[in-house]
Amino acid sequence: AKRWGRADAVLRGLEERSAAPPARLRQVADAMAVEMHAGLASEGGSKLGMIISYVDSLPSGQEKGLFYALDLGGTNFRVLRVQLGGKEGRVVKQECDEISIPAHLMTGTSQELFDFIAAALAKFVASEGEDFHLLEGRQRELGFTFSFPVKQSSIASGTLIKWTKGFSIDETVGADVVAELSSALDRQGLDMKVTALVNDTIGTLAGGRYDDNDVVAAVILGTGTNAAYVERANAIPKWHGLLPKSGDMVINMEWGNFRSSHLPLTEFDQALDAESLNPGEQIYEKLISGMYLGEIVRRVLLKMTEEASLFGDDIPPKLKIPFILRTPHMSMMHHDTSADLRTVGAKLKDVLGIQGTSLKTRRLVVAVCDIVAKRGARLAAAGIHGVLKKLGRDIPGSDKHRTVIAMDGGLYEHYTIFSETLENTLREMLGEEVSSSVVIKLANDGSGIGAALLAAAHSQYL
Numbered sequence: 001a002k003r004w005g006r007a008d009a010v011l012r013g014l015e016e017r018s019a020a021p022p023a024r025l026r027q028v029a030d031a032m033a034v035e036m037h038a039g040l041a042s043e044g045g046s047k048l049g050m051i052i053s054y055v056d057s058l059p060s061g062q063e064k065g066l067f068y069a070l071d072l073g074g075t076n077f078r079v080l081r082v083q084l085g086g087k088e089g090r091v092v093k094q095e096c097d098e099i100s101i102p103a104h105l106m107t108g109t110s111q112e113l114f115d116f117i118a119a120a121l122a123k124f125v126a127s128e129g130e131d132f133h134l135l136e137g138r139q140r141e142l143g144f145t146f147s148f149p150v151k152q153s154s155i156a157s158g159t160l161i162k163w164t165k166g167f168s169i170d171e172t173v174g175a176d177v178v179a180e181l182s183s184a185l186d187r188q189g190l191d192m193k194v195t196a197l198v199n200d201t202i203g204t205l206a207g208g209r210y211d212d213n214d215v216v217a218a219v220i221l222g223t224g225t226n227a228a229y230v231e232r233a234n235a236i237p238k239w240h241g242l243l244p245k246s247g248d249m250v251i252n253m254e255w256g257n258f259r260s261s262h263l264p265l266t267e268f269d270q271a272l273d274a275e276s277l278n279p280g281e282q283i284y285e286k287l288i289s290g291m292y293l294g295e296i297v298r299r300v301l302l303k304m305t306e307e308a309s310l311f312g313d314d315i316p317p318k319l320k321i322p323f324i325l326r327t328p329h330m331s332m333m334h335h336d337t338s339a340d341l342r343t344v345g346a347k348l349k350d351v352l353g354i355q356g357t358s359l360k361t362r363r364l365v366v367a368v369c370d371i372v373a374k375r376g377a378r379l380a381a382a383g384i385h386g387v388l389k390k391l392g393r394d395i396p397g398s399d400k401h402r403t404v405i406a407m408d409g410g411l412y413e414h415y416t417i418f419s420e421t422l423e424n425t426l427r428e429m430l431g432e433e434v435s436s437s438v439v440i441k442l443a444n445d446g447s448g449i450g451a452a453l454l455a456a457a458h459s460q461y462l
């Protein structure tokens with residue numbers, strides 16, 4: 001009985017420290033909007049990169065021809081080709097392939113990583129069928145989706161600011177990632193030109209806009225998290241270039257690095273951050289994204305074991321291994337609706353090697369998942385609310401425009417309790433009238449198509 005009391009105390013402490021009530025969410029949303037202004041005002045003016053993407057127009061639907069895209073940004077790496085048929089034909093045909101990145105390449109050398117990617121791409125290009133047509137005498141063109149913070153210097157060049165999401169290769173930092181990729185393509189003997197460098201958020205925004213003209217922002221909730229939106233170029237004080245014809249500029253927020261005293265941080269978040277590859281950075285990402293949610297849960301369970309012998313007198317050795325409990329495992333346990341929580345029991349056994357858990361223990365595990373997932377989802381909703389504030393779309397407008405947010409990422413797509421909590425929280429924050437015109441649209445892998453569309457829009461042959 002005493003043990004349960006102690007475990008319960010850990011749970012209650014977690015709940016208290018993780019609380020994200022409406023008043024606090026409003027503060028988070030306000031802080032996000034304030035940081036957006038600051039990041040647009042001057043370089044380094046905010047934790048938010050507010051990076052100028054050099055994308056000043058989004059796809060119109062007129063794009064035509066064969067284009068490739070390559071997406072590097074997390075656990076998997078994707079290649080895609082698409083035959084675009086213009087206003088009438090739209091997407092005539094599309095093919096893609098997904099390759100997982102061997103863990104050792106994420107912390108090895110730049111050349112090894114890019115050679116691996118180029119080799120996979122070369123293999124994919126070799127399988128191009130007769131349904132795809134490259135115009136006579138033309139070079140194949142590629143949109144490169146690279147979802148790490150990049151200091152963009154033109155639409156097709158940019159240097160890596162830092163790695164995130166478990167990647168760590170020092171020599172790539174500061175290098176032009178298009179040059180790195182292009183050299184690797186040369187080494188493969190692949191004749192292909194990178195005409196657009198974007199990240200997944202911008203790709204998703206472009207793909208989303210091609211699908212739906214009312215898309216104004218994109219959010220990624222996958223391994224990591226980020227957002228992008230369309231800003232008026234004359235509202236960007238740090239932009240000293242010519243005003244683009246469209247008057248618009250897409251901003252890559254790099255919102256994963258957001259932090260604010262209003263974020264509810266616990267001892268578990270602090271320890272996770274301190275022991276991470278990038279301490280002090282990506283604090284918002286560490287609260288809401290798929291790479292970290294399961295790991296937070298593991299840390300809480302470990303504490304419950306240490307303080308309250310939750311899983312018996314000995315600490316199960318696997319519970320001490322960082323990142324062993326992945327967010328998909330957490331999600332499966334969280335969604336377990338069986339009376340005896342048998343999926344929870346099975347996951348504890350399979351993933352953590354903990355046998356014969358009682359129903360009471362399983363309930364406690366679910367309660368931990370619930371707190372961690374809902375906090376993340378509520379904070380993500382507050383971030384979106386902040387962006388809508390910046391866009392002036394958080395209040396009832398005179399015209400009845402829709403506001404569509406293109407969403408992508410495995411966390412949002414698969415973790416139903418997370419996505420439902422996010423949507424409900426955003427509705428709460430916006431109120432009925434505004435939220436009836438705000439739509440979150442799942443743009444399943446829209447970033448691939450989006451990058452290909454941007455490659456087309458910036459083709460060397462235009």
Ligand code: ADP
Pocket residue numbers: 073074075076221222223224289290291327328329331332408409410411414415
């Ligand atoms: P990436 O962000 O690496 O480009 P995805 O958008 O496919 O890739 O997202 C993958 C991430 O989504 C995983 O790292 C994981 O955190 C999360 N995820 C995938 N499947 C699930 C699931 N069933 N439940 C919860 N989270 C999931």
Ligand code: MG
Pocket residue numbers: 073074200222409
């Ligand atoms: Mg992705």
